[in-house]
Amino acid sequence: MSGMKGFIEYREREDGVRILRSVASITCIFETTDGGVFVQTGATRSDEPIGDYAEGTFDEFKQKISNEV
Numbered sequence: 001m002s003g004m005k006g007f008i009e010y011r012e013r014e015d016g017v018r019i020l021r022s023v024a025s026i027t028c029i030f031e032t033t034d035g036g037v038f039v040q041t042g043a044t045r046s047d048e049p050i051g052d053y054a055e056g057t058f059d060e061f062k063q064k065i066s067n068e069v
Helices: 057-069
Strands: 007-011 017-021 029-030 035-044 049-054
Touching: 007 049, 007 057, 029 057, 035 057
Parallel strands: none
Antiparallel strands: 007 017, 029 035, 035 049
């Protein structure tokens, strides 16, 4: 847990890097077909999502975000 209001902490799935991200910077959360999570923070000019594949479940991220808003 980050302990900082308005931020969530998670680990990036591929590299294992810990990320502390502002909830305000998140545009949406996707549940991937393999049950993982994609944290979208923007989009390219061609509308391709930009963000992080993260460790955890969709429900865990919903809870993390609801605890910070």
